[in-house]
């Protein structure tokens with residue numbers, strides 16, 4: 001049998017029950033990894049497990065990553081079930097809704113930034129023990145440019161890009177690479193129903209490739225960053241947006 005690009009690796013994917021996380025978990029498993037999906041949505045998690053049956057060795061941990069005990073729990077669970085940890089894809093994300101700016105800030109920061117940071121910290125000793133590893137954060141183009149999201153969401157994703165650089169700088173000596181993906185507009189349940197076909201058509205005109213993205217296309221970037229193919233890539237924030245945010249203005 002041909003070796004997969006993640007053969008022998010153990011990967012944890014947070015927010016792995018849907019969208020980008022699910023597509024990444026599926027691809028990681030297809031490339032030989034044993035994958036622990038972590039998601040707070042138990043029903044979607046079970047559905048994801050059913051979908052991934054036969055894709056490889058995939059297990060589910062139902063947990064809210066923003067809970068204080070979650071980062072240690074997910075690292076421990078990966079160790080208990082698979083005996084090691086080589087890849088953390090901290091991907092769970094929320095819009096950060098709430099009545100007041102304070103509620104929106106706390107909601108966005110708790111999952112998108114604080115939990116991602118604490119999950120990475122909890123994973124570090126195990127990545128080091130394995131001789132090195134890869135942390136992949138799902139940030140967003142919203143961390144670099146202003147689009148449709150709330151200021152609190154944008155700030156949380158900008159923070160995540162800053163975190164990527166800092167951890168990459170500190171953890172490189174342990175052979176732990178830390179990178180972020182900045183997806184553009186990817187068609188997942190994250191995109192609300194207010195995105196009517198008419199609005200989507202207008203949006204697509206602003207994207208160089210003329211279309212929105214698919215979660216599987218972001219999963220390919222995650223696979224690259226997770227795998228040894230990216231052995232000299234750390235501290236990067238890779239934009240995968242079909243050429244959306246390259247425009248200051250369009251004259252053609």
Ligand SMILES: NC(=O)c1ccc[n+]([C@@H]2O[C@H](COP(=O)([O-])OP(=O)(O)OC[C@H]3O[C@@H](n4cnc5c(N)ncnc54)[C@H](O)[C@@H]3O)[C@@H](O)[C@H]2O)c1
Nearest residue numbers: 015018019020039040041064065092093140185186188190
């Ligand atoms: N879809 C896009 O256009 C887009 C663009 C840029 C960035 N992103 C980012 O990509 C990531 C994945 O988004 P998606 O589009 O796949 O969305 P999605 O809604 O399809 O999937 C997100 C998953 O994360 C889970 N989740 C959310 N908060 C959680 C928590 N606190 N604990 C555990 N699980 C939690 C949800 O239950 C869901 O299964 C997010 O970080 C999002 O901000 C998405």
